[in-house]
Amino acid sequence: MLKKTALHDQHQKLGARLVDFAGWEMPIQYASQLDEHHAVRTHAGMFDVAHMVVVDLHGARTREFLSHLLANDVAKLKTPGKALYSCLLREDGKVLDDLIVYYRDESYFRLVVNAGTADKDCAWIAQHAGAFDVTVKRRDDLGILAVQGPQARAIVEGLLPPMLAADAAALGNFNACEIGELFVARTGYTGEDGYEIVAPHARLVNLWEQLLAAGVKPCGLGARDTLRLEAGMNLYGQDMDESVTPLESGLAWTLALTPGRDFIGRAALEQQQRTAHSRQVGLLLEGRGVLRAHMPVRFASGATGEITSGGFGPTLKRSIALARVAPTDETKCEVQIRGEWQPARVLKPPFARNGKALI
Amino acid sequence: MSNTPKELKYAKSHEWVRVEADGTVTIGITDHAQNALGDLVFVEAPKLGRKLAAGESCAVVESVKAASDVYAPIAGEVIAANAALSDAPEILNTDPYGAGWMWKMKPANAADVNGLLDAAGYEKSVADA
Numbered sequence: 001m002l003k004k005t006a007l008h009d010q011h012q013k014l015g016a017r018l019v020d021f022a023g024w025e026m027p028i029q030y031a032s033q034l035d036e037h038h039a040v041r042t043h044a045g046m047f048d049v050a051h052m053v054v055v056d057l058h059g060a061r062t063r064e065f066l067s068h069l070l071a072n073d074v075a076k077l078k079t080p081g082k083a084l085y086s087c088l089l090r091e092d093g094k095v096l097d098d099l100i101v102y103y104r105d106e107s108y109f110r111l112v113v114n115a116g117t118a119d120k121d122c123a124w125i126a127q128h129a130g131a132f133d134v135t136v137k138r139r140d141d142l143g144i145l146a147v148q149g150p151q152a153r154a155i156v157e158g159l160l161p162p163m164l165a166a167d168a169a170a171l172g173n174f175n176a177c178e179i180g181e182l183f184v185a186r187t188g189y190t191g192e193d194g195y196e197i198v199a200p201h202a203r204l205v206n207l208w209e210q211l212l213a214a215g216v217k218p219c220g221l222g223a224r225d226t227l228r229l230e231a232g233m234n235l236y237g238q239d240m241d242e243s244v245t246p247l248e249s250g251l252a253w254t255l256a257l258t259p260g261r262d263f264i265g266r267a268a269l270e271q272q273q274r275t276a277h278s279r280q281v282g283l284l285l286e287g288r289g290v291l292r293a294h295m296p297v298r299f300a301s302g303a304t305g306e307i308t309s310g311g312f313g314p315t316l317k318r319s320i321a322l323a324r325v326a327p328t329d330e331t332k333c334e335v336q337i338r339g340e341w342q343p344a345r346v347l348k349p350p351f352a353r354n355g356k357a358l359i
Numbered sequence: 360m361s362n363t364p365k366e367l368k369y370a371k372s373h374e375w376v377r378v379e380a381d382g383t384v385t386i387g388i389t390d391h392a393q394n395a396l397g398d399l400v401f402v403e404a405p406k407l408g409r410k411l412a413a414g415e416s417c418a419v420v421e422s423v424k425a426a427s428d429v430y431a432p433i434a435g436e437v438i439a440a441n442a443a444l445s446d447a448p449e450i451l452n453t454d455p456y457g458a459g460w461m462w463k464m465k466p467a468n469a470a471d472v473n474g475l476l477d478a479a480g481y482e483k484s485v486a487d488a
Contacts, residue, residue, distance in 0.1 A: 032398055033397055033398050289403075289421070290421045292426065312400040314400075314423070319401075338426075
């Protein structure tokens with residue numbers, strides 16, 4: 001039996017095609033996935049992401065606990081509402097999940113984790129929280145609605161209580177504000193400006209209806225995937241998982257190897273840094289066709305690799321991919337598509353952001 | 360609901376076949392197929408002159424979601440391919456039975472078309488799937 005979000009009826013009413021995603025029945029698309037993609041790059045689209053899980057941490061030593069738990073450094077969170085992207089690592093440096101942590105006050109931080117990993121994450125977090133007297137509270141009473149695109153913020157602000165709207169309008173990127181249980185973060189997974197709104201489920205259904213009436217396009221997981229791929233953002237379970245480290249997944253930028261901070265997985269990462277290890281690159285297919293996950297990659301030098309996420313980038317009108325490859329500086333490679341080796345160019349993601357192609 | 364024109368013949372693997380006045384056949388994929396695939400972004404038609412066996416995988420259509428093989432509904436030789444689809448694969452979504460045709464063949468045996476499904480038979484095969 002698949003789980004349903006509070007917006008499930010809305011999806012059915014709109015004729016969405018529904019699929020199993022991490023045990024949830026979620027919309028993959030409503031009508032045209034390409035139209036949904038373009039709506040987010042040019043106007044505004046909204047995504048039901050209530051399958052993702054909010055975890056609130058309470059306790060006087062929460063910052064100290066997170067400094068031990070996360071590979072990025074919560075010392076960077078200096079003002080209330082500030083957000084940080086981080087990996088959650090095992091002792092051996094492999095990736096348990098990626099998440100966003102929000103600083104609310106010294107005894108209160110909020111995490112947002114992936115749906116498919118939430119149970120394992122909560123168990124892991126709880127296992128380590130005891131030593132710091134931190135309480136772990138999974139907030140299944142809250143859902144998340146992402147509203148993304150160049151017009152997204154203005155439209156959302158028009159529907160928020162006036163005081164919260166003013167606070168939201170003043171937010172810098174990767175910051176959040178809140179009034180009561182309505183939490184508005186200037187974050188996202190599309191490469192566009194916008195908000196992710198955390199609120200009790202009934203409130204989000206109400207907001208969804210208002211946004212729909214205001215011309216915001218409902219978008220499914222399909223468009224979410226092409227948008228994040230163009231934006232060069234990893235998908236957990238596909239671009240990284242418990243078989244690789246952040247160094248092999250294009251996430252070295254999220255590791256804060258500040259001297260003296262002893263976080264879980266640090267020793268293993270420092271060890272790996274001293275060796276030649278595989279790394280993530282972006283690929284652009286030179287000709288026609290579509291790159292897909294698991295296609296083999298080869299270089300003239302003999303180095304090899306594999307695509308972890310691939311697809312057609314609707315904004316680029318070209319096929320792009322993220323791949324994990326052996327160490328090499330070569331800027332050209334070949335990808336095997338249905339038995340034939342096709343030329344591709346090696347690029348540094350992102351491929352597209354803020355409505356524009358970057359290649 | 361999907362559109363299944365009465366005057367065409369169909370394969371279970373979702374291709375349609377139209378017999379032309381000169382005895383050649385025009386082939387494409389059905390409205391049901393394009394709808395199930397979603398927005399198409401790449402089409403690879405069979406090469407001219409290629410001799411195909413019935414049921415042989417000979418073309419590829421790729422949507423934003425996935426790649427799918429297209430099969431020769433009957434045996435024959437490829438005599439034309441729709442070049443417009445390589446620049447504008449979305450035609451296959453908007454006009455699957457018209458401008459979205461994929462290739463033309465000279466059948467190895469004209470009577471083979473009679474072994475294909477009619478519109479009602481294809482609709483039943485889709486409903487039973």
